[in-house]
Amino acid sequence: MSYSIIGSGNIGSAVARAFARIDVPVRVANARGVEAVARLVDEIGPQVEPAELSDALAADVVILAVPFEAVQGLAERVADWSGRIIVDATNAIDYTDFSPADLGGRPSSDLVADWATNARVVKAFGHTWARVLAREPGDGRGGRRVLFLSGNHADANAEIAALIDRMGFEPIDLGRNDQGGLLQQFGGPLTTRSFVSQAIGGSNPAEMDLVDP
Template sequence: MTYSIIGTGNIGKALARQFARSGTAIGVANTRGPESIASMAQEYGNKVVPLTLQEALKADVIILAVPFWAHRDVAKAAPTWQGKVVIDATNAYGVPLSDLDNLPSSAIVAKALPGAHLVKAFNHLPAGVLAQDPATAGGRRVIFLSSDDEGATATVAALVEKLGYAPVSLGKIAQGGQLVQARDKSWAPLIFQDLFKKEK
């Protein structure tokens, strides 16, 4: 299984740090090219590999860590999304509901990526918290997942575990997934909830 992060803002960097910490290889790309990522890769070690956007789009699992509307540019960059697992880590805070056809923002992202298996994840924590060690004496930090595809949810849950977090599924995007979808100028109730799951 190969992984890539598209986006090198605060969320993309925080996730790259977690991949490096867990010893899991991750390709990282942005629209500015691999040279702009070299210093980050140097800081995080050889598990973080700078890629072109086209190279990053070849991964089995792609994490979208870009500003919300930038997903449209990423969508156009791939010849096909068929069979790809895409993790939507974006937030549509401040985007009018009319611009989203009153749908959850992840439903809009999914429409732009025909054939992809989309999972909402890694969007509910601020980057500074996401960058911290997910394990504490009390347990593991929770990452919420929502998707209309059970197989993709299982794939992403396994990745979340590999990175040291505790996955918690909220069910389908239009149902439990609404708990982590920003709407217009309001944050959903589970966004910013820094929860831990106790080890048994």
């Protein structure tokens, strides 16, 4: 399985660090070219490989961490995404007043799916602050930071949930984009929320409580 991140801003860099923590190679590209990504190699390590945009778009799993208005042009550079996954880490924002962009009530990831022919699109990595995403996934007390995901293809959701779990976070699948996607996209009730999952123990419901680390 090959992975790439398009976008080397706050979210893209945080996701790249998460790959590096588990020693999984990932290609990183942006519109400014390879040289603009080279600093990440110095900061993070050899697991991060600067790539041309065309090479990054050829990965099995492509994580989009770019401004939402750039997504259509990127997606349409590939004629057929069959067999591959796009992870939508973008936020559709109207920057005139920093409000949710008017998408006609549609989930932003469904628009991505319209533009990326035959792609399996999963919404993930975009609901929380980049600085939270960049932290260690454990909370230091036995819990794991939660990352939500949603998508219309259960198999793709499962693959990205497994990746999130491998990174050390707690994946929570919110279901299809017309439900879960609306919850976590910019303006939804889960936007910028940070949750921690902790184990529950006890021999019966009356005794159940958080497990002390």
